[in-house]
Amino acid sequence: LGPVTAPITLLTDYGYEDEFAGVLRAVIAGIAPAAAVIDLTHGIARHDVIAGAAVLARALPYTPPGVHLAVVDPGVGTERRGITVRTFEGDRLLVGPDNGLLWPALERLGGPAEVADVSRSPVCLEPVSATFHGRDVFAPVAAWLAEGRSMAEIGEPIDPDRLVRLGRREPRIEPGRAVAATVAYADRFGNAVLDLGEPEAARAGLRVGRRVAVEVGGTSHVATYTRTFADVPGDSLLLYLDSYGSLALAVNRGSAAALLGLAGGDEVLLRAE
């Protein structure tokens, strides 16, 4: 990445109650003391690879180029690989389990240019535990990459086409009338982020300032498609373009996820009124 120690971003489902995230930081500090470590979040819901992947893909464009470590890893201790990926665009190195977690971020960065299997990297902390690869595999790999080691020194090259991918369920559009979209995840404010962009919403006939019927399961709610929360009264349901360019459902000063009973993976039908 260059002559200077690269920054390292962290994203995990380790939470904050335990020392797991702290031990990642400690291992990195021991190997790459000059590396700036940027905690994106350790609050991804446990084992929720889909939510972790969505958050990583959304946050990465706002981070400085460097090493990006992500661990949401229900398959730790199995034969799933640990990988490092150099992206085609943006001079970034992603590190984590090969379970799809890195895939949406990679897609936004032109795909994988070069991949190494780091499961048995010479820089691993030995003995590698069966349950904490963040500490024993991914943190030392990330730290040594930040220090300038090459991917060839760190792992075994593998074919980029063999990476595990995370499928995106494409929105199904009824032109000028409706669109069925998937909830990517709900944030702690209860905003339900949809896997749906503004051009797709426009093709489905949804217009800012208009009302939208939101159908979830068997029930229907009415939302306003608006620019910002303050455009609607408190407790009102709204559809809006969120700050990362995805459409999202929210309740002004409330929780859309709670109101509609939504979680990641659920499908909602949005119908122009």
Place this chain on the structure above:
Amino acid sequence: LGPVTAPITLLTDYGYEDEFAGVLRAVIAGIAPAAAVIDLTHGIARHDVIAGAAVLARALPYTPPGVHLAVVDPGVGTERRGITVRTFEGDRLLVGPDNGLLWPALERLGGPAEVADVSRSPVCLEPVSATFHGRDVFAPVAAWLAEGRSMAEIGEPIDPDRLVRLGRREPRIEPGRAVAATVAYADRFGNAVLDLGEPEAARAGLRVGRRVAVEVGGTSHVATYTRTFADVPGDSLLLYLDSYGSLALAVNRGSAAALLGLAGGDEVLLRAE
């Protein structure tokens, strides 16, 4: 602030589950990689401007002079301004929404010496989203200020007298007998911090070592006014001078907020016994 990159403190209601606070750190690291970033807390209750303001005012004297970014911003996306304020005392630059959040901290630092409207600062990330000004406005503003840019380069000067202020409800003292005081906020230990200092308590006749009747709503409890938690038995209610110089109600190894049903903005009557 001088030739060296200034430290930046962060205080928000973004929580830890999502990547919002992490993205602030990432944007700052991209602009001001040498800036020390000090997370004061991201755990302010959602949209609780009063609690955020109290915590900021209490914590700031313990931070090194620099740039102090605070975001508790229920009005994001409305016409409320984003501001940068240079304090009269202490060589500090505060950055955040103009909704009163910064006001109690400013009052403790001699008031605002110079103010700039940064809502349309040339350093904003474009396009500025309607809902995440922390990322698009306040983080880049703070980072460039830490790098030494002047307030004139960052925003448009505005009259310091026009800042939104957060009123303090003055304690009402019945000399030698009682005082009615407001709860500023309750911390996670259930300690209810009062907007009340020791001299005011003394004027109301409250004395360390004595008992105090604590009246909340229609009910009355008995507390001991003491120096430290360990002076009373477990589960006992106590009034004490907290570590920031405010009087506070606590339960030794328990929660005063739960026992008394207190939240920020509530009024309690303390009567000397």
Place this chain on the structure above:
Amino acid sequence: LGPVTAPITLLTDYGYEDEFAGVLRAVIAGIAPAAAVIDLTHGIARHDVIAGAAVLARALPYTPPGVHLAVVDPGVGTERRGITVRTFEGDRLLVGPDNGLLWPALERLGGPAEVADVSRSPVCLEPVSATFHGRDVFAPVAAWLAEGRSMAEIGEPIDPDRLVRLGRREPRIEPGRAVAATVAYADRFGNAVLDLGEPEAARAGLRVGRRVAVEVGGTSHVATYTRTFADVPGDSLLLYLDSYGSLALAVNRGSAAALLGLAGGDEVLLRAE
């Protein structure tokens, strides 16, 4: 510790909702701006000295040598001492209350080589509050030690033999048949970490791949002694060697602490089947 500012690790029960941990970081940054600060965790359960001590002892071997500040301090404001300890092994300085919190970590590092009472250190922030010694005593002590001040400058020497120790309840082994072990603590995933190592389990006749009867209170459960979570079906109870070398009880994708009703200090009987 040498000519360069030493890194400082932090472990507390301050939580994340309030500014307490942030103020520690701020005080340190004001005194030792070049010190790398590594948050191990601030999520130790309130006042749980035993859990804090176990987590500190487990995490420390993964941190770079430096200053290690730990605060879980139910006796703050009483006559309990504040201490700094230089370890026999590893060139580390531990800072915290003398209530046993530091003891298990010290035991793993060869014991205390040199101890100073820092309760009335000249570097304390004056006036020292009765309730926030983390800010007023331990943070400035840690920061000045990181800057290279000697223990003699920071506090008064005391006899290492007089430190408060935290007793370990030794496992009681019935050779080839069973072992009674204590729960050190449960992590947020519900994994119950036992104060039991692999050699002791082997002496009790427990073998990887075999079943183990787990008796808690009056009830008995069946676990599999396995290498990793993925070796058993979802919802199954397992006994495994955790990533720090302790045996632990877990439920694959569930919570052993919830299933068995376990908390720190509880005793479990493990019987070979």
